[in-house]
Amino acid sequence: MLSAVTRHSENECLIIDSCGFSLQDLNELLASVDCAAQHCSFDQVTHLMEQHDFKLIFLHTCVTDTNALSELHFLRQQYPTTPVIVFDQQLSQSRIDEFLLWRASDYVSITQLDTKTIQRVIRYNLSIKQHLTDIVRLNKVDPLTGMTNRQQFYKELSRQLKPFQQSKQHNSLALFIIDLDGFRRFNNINGHAAGDKIVKKLGDRLTKLAPALITRLGNDEFALTLTADPDDDLVQRATLLCYQILHALTKPYQYHELEIILPCSIGIALAPQHSCEPDSLIHQATQARLKAKEQSSCSYFIFDQQHSHLNEKQVVIEPELISAVRRREFELYYQPRVDISNGNIIGAEGLIRWNHPEKGLIFPDEFIPTAERTGLIVPMGYWVLQQAGEDIHRLREAGLDIKHLSINLSFRQFQDGYLCRTIQRIIEKYDIDTSILEFELTESALFNNELHVREGIEELHKLGINFSLDDFGTGYSSFSLLQKLPISSLKIDRSFVAGVADNQDDREIVKALIRLAHSLNKEVIAEGLETRQQLNFLASYGCTQAQGYLYSKPVPFAEFQQQLAEGIQTKEPIAASL
Structure with a gap:
């Protein structure tokens, strides 16, 4: 039977016992620390969890009950953010180890339980719940607008497009990509805090108009979808919505005593007409948005498969890129990774550049998307690793040491079945010290093919290679994956670092990310460090490493x-505290 302690408490917990165990002592101790409890058997759990917001779960292990481990497994699968504390009259060490292996959050022996111990248990596990809740929020929500974030949008768009891919969908879908004209100039003049206010207002206006899925992709860029039945004219409906959006977004934004007008540009791609693949559809809508911006301010453009100016540009660059791979026209630049406490270089990130024979130095933003799309990223990745190996050897011969040399690894490279064997041959050929080598993965790499990528990571880790997670905090990270995968460091995305000086949300996010990294025993690295104010903030909250223009831009070897030989550090000392 269900029973409950009726005392009101914000920390409500659920006690699960299917063995008829006497819970009086546990009830009294929980009540003494202001934790109200409800009791139930295991078959009543689902109903109660739907009705209540339990902060903690206490599970009676019941030595005579062989279902305890399966019950624990069910609870961890169904309620991953709610800590599960196992309890019994007495718990042997082997029993404790068994339950911790099956992801119990904590354990208590009733015969050894007192007020001090239960206070510790409650405090510790509420802290765990807060961490897990923060991670879930970061995974799903854009912190500035409260909207669905880019990664959740991608998942939902993929789900919506799946019937199209299977030829089971007779409806149609329009993807809109929207951004403001002149936002970057406004942001540069007035600062990030002012820009954030505009972005939030922009999100509010779009939410009132958007009939379906809407998200903030980043900065001032938003995406939304519109679906239509077979009898509806999707182009006509999309055009009408464009006019509504253009009208709503040309209204002035209030900033202090000023009225700021920032019109928008809209790009549209259609499924299944243009593509049924989420990456292609997003790319096409982005192309259309850029085309709209080229035409005039405050306009929209529907993707044109045959007359896309940007498609022509990609067609031109593709054969040149193939030639560049063959002629090895690339160069590896290095951006120092610095110990915040003393300014010493402890590593670097290797970043590819294209030395074009006619156009000069080309940055990766201009050619990596084409390399990803065509698969050229695979041979380019092998060249980067080979060059990094040679450079590590040259540093060693010069008597210079670094602890880390990180290289970006694309999810496309994991699709190459020879990846691990090829990397192993390169390591052996160039005598690369794998304890120095570190592969950087983006959260999207883990998301695109989680199992396949995970298997590749584990195989490469056997070679002694470390891994870091790039752009951490932007949304894909799975708490369980961070625990399971051999990821040694987390890199806080530059977008959050940029806002710590004047954006409270960014400050709280960065502090939470640093705490999370420490709790997982991961090194934490801040990207995009540009000011001493950012540096002081990071140092005050325990971030130990950083890279960015405050120290150095990426430079040739x-x-x-x-x-590395002469040292590099900021000219002014780091403040002791904020």
Whole structure:
């Protein structure tokens, strides 16, 4: 039977016992620390969890009950953010180890339980719940607008497009990509805090108009979808919505005593007409948005498969990129990774550049998307690893040491069945010290093919290679994956670091990410460090490493070698506290 302690408490917990165990002592101790309890047998759990917001679950292990482990497994699967504390009259060490292995959050022996112990248990596990809840929120919600974030949008768009891919969908879908004209200039003049206010207002206006899925992709860029029945004219409906959006977004934004007008540009791609693949559809809508911006301010453009100016540009760059791979026209630049406490270089990130024979130095943003799309990223990735190996060897010969040399690894490279064997041959050929080598993965790499990527990571880790998670905090990270995968460091995305000086949300996010990294025993690295104010903030909250223009931009190998030999640090000392 269900029973409950009726005393009101914000910390309500659920006690699960299917063995008829006397719960009086546990009830009294929980009540003494203001934790109200409800009791139930295991078959009543689902009903109660739907009705209440339990902060903690106490599960009676019941030595005579062989279902305890399966019950624990069910609870961890169904309620991953709610800590599960196992309890019994007495718990042997082997029993404790068994339940912890099956992801119990904590354990208590009733015969050894007192007020001090139960206070520790409650406090510790509420802290765990807060961490897990923060992670779930970061995974799903854009912290500035409260909307669905980019990663959740991608998942939902993929789900919506799946029937199209299977030829089971007779409806149609329009994807809109929207951003403001002149936002970057406004942001540069007035600062990030002012820009954030505009973005939030923009989100509010779009929410009132959007009939379906809407998200903030980043900065001032938003996406939304519109679906239509077979009898509806999707293009006509999309055009009408464009006019409504253009009208709503040309209304002035209030900033202090000023009225700021920032019109928008809209790009549209259609499924199944243009594509049924989420990546392609997003890319096409982005192309259309850029085309709208080229035409005039405050306009929209529906993707044109045959007359896309940006498609022509990609067609031109593709054969040049193939030639560049064959002729090895690339160069590896290095951006120092610095110990915040003393300014010493402890590592670097290797970043590819294209030395075009006619156009000069080309940055990766201009050619990596094409390399990803065509698969050229695979041979380029092998060249990067080979060059990094040679450079590590040259540093060693010069008597210079670094602890970490990180290289970006694309999810497309994991699709190459020879990845691990090829990397192993390169390591052996160039005598690469794998304890120095570190592969950077983006959260999207883990998301695209989680099992496949995970298997590749584990195989490469056997070679002694470390891994870091790039752009951490932007939304994909799975708490369980961070625990299971051999990821040694987390890199806080530059978008959050940029806002710590004047954005309270960004400050709280960065502090939460640092705490999470520490709790997982991961190194934490801040990307995009540009000001001493950012540096002081990061140092005050325990971030130990950083890279960014405050220390150095990415530089050619010879210049990096000189930096490593002579040292590099900020000119002013780090503040002791905020």
